[in-house]
Amino acid sequence: MFQVARSPAALFRLLTPRGGVLVEAVRGRKSRNDPKAKSKVDRVKLPPPIDPEEMVVLKERYREYDLIVRALRAEFREEVMRRRYEEQVGSRAEERAKREAEEHRALMEWNDRENLRLRQLREVRVQKQVEEEAKRRAEEILLHEERRQCVLKEKEQEILQLQEDVKTFITPENLEQRIEEALDNPKNYNFAIDKEGRVVKRTVLP
């Protein structure tokens, strides 16, 4: 019954005392089973009065109007259908197909040209890459060889050094001789050093 009205409907005060609340009422204040108001019990609702001459004239006018509007509608419908037909099947469709074919051909040509150009670039690039690879590999092999040579040299050096060192080794035959030598020549490893690097060897062995 009391609804929230979007447009301002008829506002009227209910039968409340002073300081009454303004309630916004919507059309159809009464529900189905409410009785008629006393002032409206005898009211007879009649349709609006019409002038018969005017009505005749009006009916004729409406008939003509209707006729013309129906004819217009038919024409518009026909035009819409014709346009649709042309779009899909008729001359416009053919023109469109031709244009699209042209466009397609041109685009394919352009595509082919681009492919060719890129292919050439790619071939050059690939060539360069291959050459670089070969160079790099050659260099690597060289390096490897050099390293191997170095290592070999070092090993040879070590072997020579060892061969020389063998002469100073203590063997069971040298043992006694070397012991005698060591006992005969006592070595003094004690020394003192100051911050300037002057070495002092003055301690005496007992």
Add this chain to the structure above:
Amino acid sequence: MNSRTGISKEFSIMVHLSSTLLKRYHGGFVVIRLALGGCTNRPFYRIVAAFNKRARDSKYIEQLGTYDPLPNIYNEKLVSLNYGRIKYWIGCGAHTTKPVAKLLGLSGFFPLHPMTVTEAERKRKQAVLMEAQQVGEGDKEDEQDKEEQEA
């Protein structure tokens, strides 16, 4: 499993209807009508092609023109109409409401609406009556003045 041929108590398929199916199902149609906009005490109408069942101001299919009901400083009520699109929609089977039909009639796209002519005739008759009344009152006043002068 409910067989599709037999009577099933539950719906075996629930589907969302597309717009064409929806239109068919609800029996709706396209309508060219006035959608109200503007502010308080300042209405402004857009002439709009919309589905019949939609609310007056809600989503429409296409706007086809405007109508400003308040006259401007040169005492003109401005109306704009997109004839091409209106033709298309009427060709697709759109209905028009009475005010839109009247506006189209006044603009010349449709024939003049009968009610426009009738209303104009009624107003003219009323105007003639009012003039006659006023003239009659003026005469009466003259006669009264004359009587007073004589008396």
